[in-house]
Amino acid sequence: MDWSDSENQKKFRTEVIDYIEKNLPNYYKKLKPPTGLESGDWQNFFVLGDKYQKQAASDWMKALQKKSWVAPHWPKQYGGAGLSSIDQFILHQEMAFHDAPSVGGQGVSMLGPTILIHGTDEQKQMFLQPTLEGKMLWAQGFSEPGAGSDLASLQARAEKNGDNYQINGQKLWTSRSHKSNWIFGLFRTDPDAPKHRGISFFVMNQNSPGLSVNPIIDMAWEHSTNETFYENVEVSSNNVIGEENRGWYVAMTLLDYERSNISGAVHIRKRINELIDFLNKKENIIFNYLSSRFRSALTDRYIESEVLFNFSFRIVSLQSKDIVPNYEASVSKIFNSELSQKISNVGTKIFGLYGNLWDEKTAPMDAYFTREYTHSVVRTIFGGANEIQRNIIATRGLGLPR
C-alpha cells in the first residue's frame, strides 16, 4: 500500500504548513509540548485565558476562518471548506504536528455535522454560522449518574408544556460546560416508551434560568468537567434536533463523529520522537544509557504508533467513500487511548525518580509524561468506555451474538 501524497496532496500539504508557520500565534508555538488536557485546548484560552491567551485564540480562529479551515469537513454553503477526506486528514495531521489547536470544539467537530444530517433548515440557519464564529461554544450533556455506558437508561425528563418543554434532572461529566454557552443533550420525552425510543435530542442556552453548573476537579487538580443540574428549565420545541422521541438515533450519528479521532496518531508519533530525541541528546547524559527493558518498551510503543497511524488511514479511507466509520472508529479509539496510557507509563518510568517532578522548570521534558500519566487515565473511559467499544466490535464488526 502506498501512503505517499499525490502531487495535489503534496501541494496542499505545503500550503497548510506554510499557512500554519506564518499564522499560528507565537503563544501556541511557545507551549511545546502542550501539557495537560487543558493547555492545548483552544476553548480554554478563548474563554478562560488571560488577555494574551484570549488574543492568541482569537487570532488563530480568525486565521483559520480566512481559509474556511475552522470546519474543513462542512460543506462550503455552510461556511466549511468542503475538503475531501484525505485533504482534511492532511490538514489535521499538520495541525497536530505543529501543535496548532483545532478551533470551535465539539460544536464544530460533532454537533455541526449532526445538525447538517438531522436539523431543519431553520436550525441550520440558527446554529451553524454562530458555531463557526465561536459565538456558540458547546458542551455535551449525555451522561448521568445512573447512565453512562448504558446511556439509554437516562432519567432526566423533558415534559411538553405548550410550545415549550420543561426540563428537570441531572447530567454528569459535562466537560467544558464552564467554558461553553450552549449545550446539546439527551432527555426523556416519553417515559412509557421502550428506553431507546422515548428520548429526544435538545440544544439549549446554558444561561437558561434553572440550569446550573458545578465543577468536578480531577486527580491532576484540573477542572475540565462538571455536573449540570436542570430545575424547570424552559426550552422551545424548535430546539429539538430530529424527531421527538427519536433522539437516540441523532445521538448515535454524533457519537460516530466523536470516536473517529484521526489527530491522535500524529500527537502520539510526535511525542515518541521527542522522547527519543531527548534521550539521545548528549547533555541528558543520565538518561543516555537505557536498560534493555526500556529500549524494547520504547520500540514496541514506536511500532504501535505506526499501527495507530494505519488505523487512522482506514478511517479516512472509509470517510472518503462517504461511509461513517462505526466499529472501525471503536478499534481506533481503543488502540489510541490504550497506547497513550502505555506511552505515558514508559515515558514516566524512564525518568525514574525525576518522573515524580511536576514542576515544568526542573522536570525532564517539562513534566509532559508525568502529567500525561494522570491525564491519560480517563481516555479509556470518556467517549464510551473501552469495554463498550469491545462490545461494538464484537457485535457490529465480528457479527457475534449479543
Ligand SMILES: Cc1cc2nc3c(=O)[nH]c(=O)nc-3n(C[C@H](O)[C@H](O)[C@H](O)COP(=O)(O)OP(=O)(O)OC[C@H]3O[C@@H](n4cnc5c(N)ncnc54)[C@H](O)[C@@H]3O)c2cc1C
Ligand atoms: C473526564 C471525562 C469526561 C467526560 N466528558 C463527558 C461529556 O462531556 N459529556 C458526557 O455526556 N459524558 C462525558 N463523560 C462520561 C463518559 O462518557 C462515561 O463516563 C462513560 O460512558 C462511562 O460511563 P460511567 O462513567 O457511567 O461508567 P459505567 O457505565 O458505570 O461503567 C463502569 C465500568 O463498567 C464497565 N461496563 C459497563 N457496562 C458494561 C458492559 N455492558 N459490558 C462490559 N463492561 C461494562 C465499563 O466499561 C466501566 O469499566 C466523561 C467522562 C470522563 C471520565
